[in-house]
Amino acid sequence: MDVELQILKHLARDAHPTVALIDEYCAEYKNLFKEVRNYECFKYFHLGIILTIKRKSLPEIAKVVSINSAQSLHHFIANSDWSVDELKQRRLKKIKQALNGQAITVVIDETGDRKKGKKTDYVARQYLGSVGKVDNGIVSVNAYGIYSNITFPLSVKVFKPKGTLKSGDKYKTQIELASEIITELIEEGVNIELVLADSLYGEQRVGRLCRLEATANPKGESSQFLRKLDEYNLAYVVAIRSNHGVWMPSGQSVRANKWCKFERTFSNQKSETRYIREIVYGKKRAITYWEITTDPETMPENSTSFVMTNLQGNLKKILGDLYGLRTWVEYGFRQCKQELGWTDYRFTNFQHIERWWEIIFSVYTMISLNSPVFLGLNxxxxxxxxxxxxxxxxxxxxxxxxxxxxxxxxxxxxxxxxxxxxxxxxxxxxxxxxxxxxxxxxxxxxxxxxxxxxxxxxxx
Structure with missing residues (x-):
């Protein structure tokens, strides 16, 4: 009986405080954790991950947050009873409330990180953006929001290569995962004014889109993503590869308009000169194609973009800055990986990795909501x-x-x-x-x- 009373007393006790800014952020997640010690671990993770530890391993986090053993942190990730989906929904709710109805730009981006061995779930030889080549690693599709040049995480889905599928898994392309993310964000009530994506999500659409007006409707997986955006009436700017051709009815030709100089404005309000021109394939259409570069004479590969958009209006003045926001997601994700330890986990089970990623996203959200941009909204x-x-x-x-x-x-x-x-x-x-x-x-x-x-x- 005494043992039962001690257990009940332990379960009923208040969580140990950390600092107010973390305690207040984490308080709205408290009822997601049945045991107070798990809620404490949730707070300790937010405290440890935010620090300047070189590697965010569980022993290092335990050391700095004054926990005697890293086992409690490992138990929280691997064995405790809490839901990633519920944590994600609560986090998205906090973001929506902080935005107070303001519309955001959503950037879809895939990232790959090198992982050794073959024991980690969904690791395979595949293209990894972090190293720029095919290597052994894990790939995910990520959605980030941008509001007034502050990035914040929205959603992540792991890509499961065909050779790594488990019982009950269904193979989905990165395009399909991105489409699912857009649907989920819309269903969550996220107010999206623009979607930005790289060439993976736009490149196959180019030829097929124009062919619709001439002949049949060939289906391609890349078009699925843009059809999803069209379904929700979302504006978009997506990259395409410059060597992609566009099918047109006979008698129509391609013309490149004159280069126009504009000032690309960055978040720090500094600006640099860029050049933009429209590429017109036959007749003018609702979807337009543009080249943006730092040098129209040499067209350097690393600073020249070929994009398509359904935006209307005087795009010469706004398109360069809008597409340039994509770099903010790449920059933001590097912040997440480098500063918050995105790849520092040592788990092989994806359920544990998924929990780690969602905790990282929660810490990332906490930082973003503390920015003057968000605080100024309230x-x-x-x-x-x-x-x-x-x-x-x-x-x-x-x-x-x-x-x-x-x-x-x-x-x-x-x-x-x-x-x-x-x-x-x-x-x-x-x-x-x-x-x-x-x-x-x-x-x-x-x-x-x-x-x-x-x-x-x-x-x-």
Whole structure:
């Protein structure tokens, strides 16, 4: 009976606090975890993954968040009872609430990461974007959102090569996975104003699209993705390969309009000169084709794009900047992989890998929602910020505080906020050997001050 009471007491206890900005973000996920220790691990992952650990392995995370053993973190990933889908839906809900109805750009991108051996699920020899060649690794299709040049993760689906399928698996191309992601985002109520994608999702559509007007309707898997966008009346800009031909009725010809110079504006408001021209295949159509380059004379391969779009209007002024947003997803995903440890898992079971990826996405979302762009969308945060300033708590006076508004700038500042707690955990064992009440009091006061940094998280 005493054992049962102890278990009930353990289950009923409150989760140990970390820092306010993480505790408040994670609070809306609390009821997804049946046991308090699993909820604590969820918070510890957010605390550890955000740090500047070279490799986000479970032992390293356990060490910095003051857990005696990495086994509890491994149990949370491998054995505890929680749903990736429920966590994802809750995360998307938080993003929608934070956006407060604002429309976003969605970028579809596939990524591949090298993995040794053959034991990891869905690893095969295939093209890996991270190394630019065929190698042994795992590939996923990812959707990222962009709002005011801040990237945030939406969804990820693993690509399962035919030779790796398990019982119950159905082979789906990367095109099909991308189409599924678009449908799921629409069903979740995400307000999408534009979709950007690379040549994988547009290249086979070119010839077939124009052939529709002349003869039959040959079906290709790439056209499936664009048909899905058409189904939802979504605007898009997708890359195509420059060597793709477009089928036209006899008597029509291809013409390239004159190059027009424009200023490509970047997120830091700096600009560079680019050139754009329309390629017209026969008669003008609702879908148009464009070349964008840094040098119209030499057409350098690494800075020349051939794109198609269903956007209308004066595209010479906007298309270059719009398609340039694709680089933000690639940049954003590199941030995710490098800063947050996307590939640092040592699991072979995909169910465990999927959990790891969704936790990484949750941490990534937490950082994005703390950016000035998102915080500025909510008036209540502005009022709270004013109240903090009235109390003379100005965190931005720290000499390492970054005053710019980008994602990495936000990450830098959040790392500064959680620094005192981590330093306290590091030094606390020595205080039991060499007691110092002044030092202990000072740390408590500093940590309490850090907990006044409470960014607004939308809740519903």
């Amino acid at each position: 008036q209540s945060h502005q009022l709270e910020t004013e109240a903090q300033e009235n109390n003379d708590v100005d965190f931005s006076n720290h000499p390492q505080w970054n005053h710019e508004s980008g994602w990495k700038n936000t990450l830098n500042n959040l790392r500064l906020i959680i620094q005192p707690l981590l330093l306290f955990w590091l030094i606390y064992p020595w205080l039991s050997i060499f007691p110092n009440s002044d030092l202990l009091l000072g740390f408590n006061h500093l940590i309490a001050t850090m907990n006044q940094f409470k960014p607004y998280y939308a809740s519903g």
